[in-house]
Amino acid sequence: MMKMRASINTILLLVFLLSVVRTAVGQKDKNVDKIIINGGLRKNFYGRSCRNLESIVQSITWSKVRADATMAAKLLRLHYHDCFVRGCDASILIDPVNGDNTTEKNAIPNRSIAGYEVIDEIKATLVQKCRRAQVSCAHTIGVTHCPLISRRLYNFTGNGDTDPSLDQAYAAELKVRCPLPTNPATTVELDRHSSLSFDSNYFVGLSRKQGVLTSDAALLTNERAANLTESFKNFKTFVGAFGLSMVKMGGIGVLTGNQGEIRKNCRVIN
Numbered sequence: 001m002m003k004m005r006a007s008i009n010t011i012l013l014l015v016f017l018l019s020v021v022r023t024a025v026g027q028k029d030k031n032v033d034k035i036i037i038n039g040g041l042r043k044n045f046y047g048r049s050c051r052n053l054e055s056i057v058q059s060i061t062w063s064k065v066r067a068d069a070t071m072a073a074k075l076l077r078l079h080y081h082d083c084f085v086r087g088c089d090a091s092i093l094i095d096p097v098n099g100d101n102t103t104e105k106n107a108i109p110n111r112s113i114a115g116y117e118v119i120d121e122i123k124a125t126l127v128q129k130c131r132r133a134q135v136s137c138a139h140t141i142g143v144t145h146c147p148l149i150s151r152r153l154y155n156f157t158g159n160g161d162t163d164p165s166l167d168q169a170y171a172a173e174l175k176v177r178c179p180l181p182t183n184p185a186t187t188v189e190l191d192r193h194s195s196l197s198f199d200s201n202y203f204v205g206l207s208r209k210q211g212v213l214t215s216d217a218a219l220l221t222n223e224r225a226a227n228l229t230e231s232f233k234n235f236k237t238f239v240g241a242f243g244l245s246m247v248k249m250g251g252i253g254v255l256t257g258n259q260g261e262i263r264k265n266c267r268v269i270n
Helices: 008-025 030-034 053-067 071-083 116-129 150-154 168-177 201-207 214-221 223-231 235-249
Strands: 143-145 187-189
Touching: 053 071, 053 116, 071 116, 071 235, 150 168, 201 214, 201 223, 214 223
Parallel strands: none
Antiparallel strands: 143 187
């Protein structure tokens, strides 16, 4: 797939991500503001050609999250899935054409991704407000589905047992939520009692053996990861590390200058 030039998709999502972080702590993270990530992207990348670009993105994103509290998790997932397939090129936004269903959007892990309409609105608004600039496409919280944890609850080793690394009382609670046969439509909070809030409650629960997924429990089996889990129970520590990591991830495979193309429609290659 063709990548795009001046990868504003990274900026669009990171402005949102950092706005979540800053709202939570009530102040800016100066370390994040100073970062210049791979490819030369940085805060205020379009400062000369579209001074209000980042505030426009932030305003639209916040309004969508206020209207739908699940949108924060949806956009986080969208950003993550885009960046880990050939880099942050917004290729996950591309719709299938002429019967070709091999696009990233149609890949099985991506079929449940949502939030595309938010990116469309941001793109349209920026094109209108920033006519001098060539604006490219954009792209701890959330839920999982019962079938994805069924084996851990009911047949962990193939003998009808429950994963011993899972807190027994919590396992019983999950079994009530996800009885056999499991319903694919039933969801479970990844962050117990806090799936719509950006906080460090996930790490508190994990330290109590209340991580929902097997991959959660695996964090406690590695000394370094276990130490990070303990330190991230402090929200200020977690939120600082999260902001920096999202910025770094947003630099994967970024193209700027004359590389790639700037799509006129985020969903279609020019």
